[in-house]
Amino acid sequence: MRSADTVRERIAELEDRYDDQDPPSSPLEDEQEAELLRAIEELEWVLEEREEPPGY
Structure with missing residues (x-):
């Protein structure tokens, strides 16, 4: 998986x-x-998912 900086x-x-x-x-x-x-939007979504606290 790529780092947030790479993304x-x-x-x-x-x-x-x-x-x-x-x-x-x-x-x-x-x-x-x-x-x-579309690619920019998908990458931004990945970053948002990573920044959310773990849990349900």
């Missing part, structure tokens, strides 16, 4: 790629933008 670095990389393609200038870039946003 945060990956989020920053994805956000930079997103910024480079914003606004999208082609259908392919539009599709890539949606994939990048």
